[in-house]
Amino acid sequence: MRPLLILFLFAISLAAPTSASVQAGVENCIAALPVAKGAPGAEAFAQDWRCDGETVSLDNERIFLRIDAGPTHGGTRFVTAQRGVFERIHVVTRDTDGRIRSRSWKIDDLAPVVGTDLFKLPTPPGRDVVVAIDRLGDPRVVTTTRLVDRDPAAEPGLDNLVLLIAALAGMLVMPLIFGMAVYQVLRQKFVFWHFATATTLLATVLINSGLLSKIAGVPMGLLVRMALADTGFTVAATLIFATHFVERDAVPPRLRKMAIIFAGWALFISVANAVFPLAAPNWQFQAYHMGFVPILAFLVVYLATAARRGSRYVWYLIVGLAPLMLLGGWRLLGQLSPIGAQYDTTLFFYIGCVFEEVAVTLGVADRLLTLRRERDLAIVRADELDEVSRHDSLTGLLNRRALDDKSEPIVGSSAIAILDIDYFKAINDTYGHIVGDRVLCALADVLRTEPQTRAIRLGGEEFLIQTTHRRPEKQLADLRQAVAKAIASDVPEIEWQVTCSMGVIILAGIDANSELDYETLYSRCDVLLYRAKDEGRDRMVVERLAYFERTESSAIVRKPRAPKDAA
Numbered sequence: 001m002r003p004l005l006i007l008f009l010f011a012i013s014l015a016a017p018t019s020a021s022v023q024a025g026v027e028n029c030i031a032a033l034p035v036a037k038g039a040p041g042a043e044a045f046a047q048d049w050r051c052d053g054e055t056v057s058l059d060n061e062r063i064f065l066r067i068d069a070g071p072t073h074g075g076t077r078f079v080t081a082q083r084g085v086f087e088r089i090h091v092v093t094r095d096t097d098g099r100i101r102s103r104s105w106k107i108d109d110l111a112p113v114v115g116t117d118l119f120k121l122p123t124p125p126g127r128d129v130v131v132a133i134d135r136l137g138d139p140r141v142v143t144t145t146r147l148v149d150r151d152p153a154a155e156p157g158l159d160n161l162v163l164l165i166a167a168l169a170g171m172l173v174m175p176l177i178f179g180m181a182v183y184q185v186l187r188q189k190f191v192f193w194h195f196a197t198a199t200t201l202l203a204t205v206l207i208n209s210g211l212l213s214k215i216a217g218v219p220m221g222l223l224v225r226m227a228l229a230d231t232g233f234t235v236a237a238t239l240i241f242a243t244h245f246v247e248r249d250a251v252p253p254r255l256r257k258m259a260i261i262f263a264g265w266a267l268f269i270s271v272a273n274a275v276f277p278l279a280a281p282n283w284q285f286q287a288y289h290m291g292f293v294p295i296l297a298f299l300v301v302y303l304a305t306a307a308r309r310g311s312r313y314v315w316y317l318i319v320g321l322a323p324l325m326l327l328g329g330w331r332l333l334g335q336l337s338p339i340g341a342q343y344d345t346t347l348f349f350y351i352g353c354v355f356e357e358v359a360v361t362l363g364v365a366d367r368l369l370t371l372r373r374e375r376d377l378a379i380v381r382a383d384e385l386d387e388v389s390r391h392d393s394l395t396g397l398l399n400r401r402a403l404d405d406k407s408e409p410i411v412g413s414s415a416i417a418i419l420d421i422d423y424f425k426a427i428n429d430t431y432g433h434i435v436g437d438r439v440l441c442a443l444a445d446v447l448r449t450e451p452q453t454r455a456i457r458l459g460g461e462e463f464l465i466q467t468t469h470r471r472p473e474k475q476l477a478d479l480r481q482a483v484a485k486a487i488a489s490d491v492p493e494i495e496w497q498v499t500c501s502m503g504v505i506i507l508a509g510i511d512a513n514s515e516l517d518y519e520t521l522y523s524r525c526d527v528l529l530y531r532a533k534d535e536g537r538d539r540m541v542v543e544r545l546a547y548f549e550r551t552e553s554s555a556i557v558r559k560p561r562a563p564k565d566a567a
Contacts, residue, residue: 028051028065028066028067028145029049029050029051029065029066030049030050030051030055030056030063030064030065030066030142031047031048031049031050031056031063031064031066032056032057032060032062032063032064033047033060033061033062033064034059034060034061035061035062036061036062036134036135039090039102039104040062040064040090040092040102040130040132041092041100041102042094042100044064044090044092044102044130044132045066045092045094045128045130047064047066049064049066057282058136058137058139058281058282058285059281059282061134061135062132062133062134063132063133063136063142064130064131064132065130065131065132065133065142065145066128066129066130067079067128067129067130067131067145067147068127068128068129076122076123076125076151077122077123077125077147077148077149078120078121078122078123078147078148078149078150078151078152079091079120079121079123079129079131079145079146079147079148080113080118080119080120080121080144080145080146080147080148080152081118081119081131081140081141081142081144081145081146082117082118082119082138082140082141082144083112083117083118083119083141083210083220083223083224083227084136084137084138084140084141084224085107085136085137085138085141085224085225085228085277085278086107086133086134086135086136086137086138086141087106087107087134087135087278088104088105088106088107088133088134088135089104089105089107089110089121089131089132089133089134090102090103090104090105090131090132090133090134091103091104091121091123091124091129091130091131091132092129092130092131092132093123093124093125093126093127093128093129093130094126094127094128094130095125095126095127096127099126101124101125101126102124103121103122103124105121106221107219107220107221107224108219108220108221108222109219110220111213111220112210112213112214112220112223113152113153113158113210114153114162114209114210114211114213114214115158115159115161115162115165115209115210115211116152116158116209116210117208117209117210118144118152119220120151120152120153123147129147131145135278135281136281137277137278137281137284137285138285139285162209162211165205165209165211166211168205168353168354169202169205169206169211171354171357172198172201172202172205172357173202175194175195175198175357175361176195176198176199176202178361179191179192179194179195179198179364180195182368183195186368186371188244188368188371189244190241190244190245190364190367191364191368193237193240193241193244193245194241194245194360194361194364196237196240196241197234197237197238197241198357199237200230200233200234200237201234201353201357203226203230203233203234204227204230204231204234205353207223207226207227207230208227210223212226224277225274225275225277226274228270228273228274228277228288229270229271229274230270231266231270231292232266232267232268232269232270232271233267233270235263235266235270235292235295236263236264236266236267237263239259239260239262239263239266239295239299240259240260240263242259242299242302242303242317243256243259243260245313245317245363245364245367246306246311246313246314246317247306247311247312247313249309250305250306250309250310250311250314251302251305251306251309251311252305255301255302255305258298259298259302262294262295262298265291265295266291266292266295269288269291269292270288273288303317303318303321312366313363313366313367316359316360316362316363316366317359317360317363319359320355320356320357320358320359320360320363321356323348323351323352323355323356327345327348327349327352389401390402392444392457394437394440394441394444394457395440395441395443395444395457396444396448397444397447397448397455397456397457397463398454398455398456398457399456399457400456400457400458400459402456403456403464403518403522413466413467413468413507414467414468414469414470414472414506414507415465415466415467415469415472415473415476415504415505415506415507416464416465416466416504416505416507416521416522416525417464417465417467417476417502417503417504417505417525417540418458418462418463418464418465418502418503418522418525418526418528418529419443419462419463419464419465419480419483419500419501419502420461420462420463420500420501420502420529420533421439421440421443421461421498421499421500422498422499422500422501422533422537422538423498423537424436424439424460424461427439427494427498431493431494435491435493435494438490438491439461439487439491439494439498440457440461441490442483442486442487442489442490442491443463443483443486443487443500444457445486445490446479446482446483446486447463447465447479447483450467450475450479450482451469452467452468452469452475453465453466453467453469453475453479454466454467464518464522464525465479472504472506473504473506473542476502476504476540477540480499480500480502480540483500484497484498484499484500499537499538500538501529501532501533501537501538501539501540502528502529502532502539502540502541503524503525503526503527503528503529503530503531503532503540503541504525504528504540504541504542504543505521505524505525505528505542505543505544505545506542506543506544506545507545524543524545528541528542528543529541
């Protein structure tokens with residue numbers, strides 16, 4: 001599922017598994033026939049045997065393995081071997097009286113031993129036993145062949161191991177559900193590939209343990225091919241997961257592109273080997289496994305580069321990878337010397353899978369929490385920016401964007417007014433824009449402190465006022481006077497009294513079903529404001545409105561500004 005699974009799969013493909021119960025005093029010798037002709041009989045014992053570790057080419061169509069079974073056994077014995085690619089297998093026995101017995105099976109007729117990577121063959125009684133394998137594609141089938149005196153499926157402790165594997169499979173379902181649910185919300189690619197790699201790891205456990213055959217009745221031939229293909233899918237999903245999980249700035253773009261290339265390479269060699277497992281038996285097995293060596297080397301470089309560049313999340317991968325790296329090294333040691341081969345590391349493999357899954361899931365959870373913090377911070381910053389964009393930078397009042405805020409309804413307001421400073425252009429021309437800005441700020445201070453009032457700077461010296469006061473006409477009249485006093489106090493250098501004009505609409509009886517909006521009221525207030533200007537300024541023109549409805553014939557015409565008005 002993750003980088004550690006890549007190492008495990010590569011190591012497990014090279015390591016020699018243990019058998020259920022090895023017959024004491026077994027001596028295996030090997031022979032081969034270039035062409036297989038029918039089921040073997042007595043001629044199976046008349047071969048040119050090679051012992052003492054000698055090898056034969058897998059190009060031969062039939063490989064013989066001779067096993068010294070010892071004294072004739074009255075009960076059923078079993079031949080066991082690691083599951084691998086071949087076409088047909090035969091067991092031939094010869095008793096002390098020369099009687100020959102033989103049985104043959106196609107690969108799909110064989111029964112996997114659930115909880116192990118072995119299959120078993122019931123063997124007729126006899127002192128001498130020869131196993132013949134037609135079109136062998138995996139040498140581990142020969143090197144792991146053993147004769148045992150009891151059913152390997154009935155080995156003590158195997159039921160407990162099967163329960164442990166089933167529990168592990170159940171645990172792997174949890175991140176599948178977790179990943180699916182989270183991806184529906186966040187749509188993050190690393191969550192999807194976490195889901196994908198968890199799926200392939202679950203498939204790996206079910207396939208390698210033989211549980212899939214027991215649950216779904218998958219024949220052994222298909223099970224072996226699925227194991228070959230699953231390796232590529234697992235490696236590919238792991239590489240792509242790493243590219244999306246590790247921070248982008250921690251890995252150069254070139255390495256990310258190479259990860260995708262290696263993912264495609266892993267898929268190619270695995271699927272090709274699963275579809276054509278016997279295309280070139282003599283070198284295909286070695287070439288298949290050697291094909292993963294550059295992928296492993298690249299993965300080491302990828303993780304080391306991310307760690308060196310300060311990646312936080314790559315350490316979850318490295319920590320999860322460590323136990324299976326040790327396991328892979330130990331099993332490789334078993335290939336090179338008799339030390340590691342003495343111990344069955346299958347249980348440690350499953351424990352390593354659990355540890356790896358816990359480590360990476362914690363990493364995914366950490367990444368999700370980081371994304372949540374970043375999202376919350378982005379929301380706060382967006383709200384702050386929105387708040388800034390809704391306020392005028394000079395006066396601190398709301399600006400015209402606030403008119404788009406539907407959370408401030410007109411219904412409930414007692415009046416809407418537009419206030420305009422008289423002769424404001426003359427102030428700017430005479431005293432400069434700095435003084436003009438001080439005038440605007442003095443006016444804004446009054447509006448800001450006025451209770452039950454919402455003030456918006458529309459632009460220039462024009463302000464929109466929305467009030468909920470019970471006596472809005474008196475409030476606005478007092479407000480206009482308060483503005484004049486505040487400007488006189490805060491900007492004393494202006495030689496004349498600065499006044500303001502207002503256009504006011506008193507709202508009454510407006511219900512929630514009315515279609516009034518700011519645009520309509522603003523247009524009407526604007527007309528009233530310019531009427532106040534035309535009547536001499538320093539006043540407000542008030543209009544009471546119970547309800548009016550806009551129609552095609554009720555367009556409001558704005559009266560043009562008089563040329564003499566410098567405001």
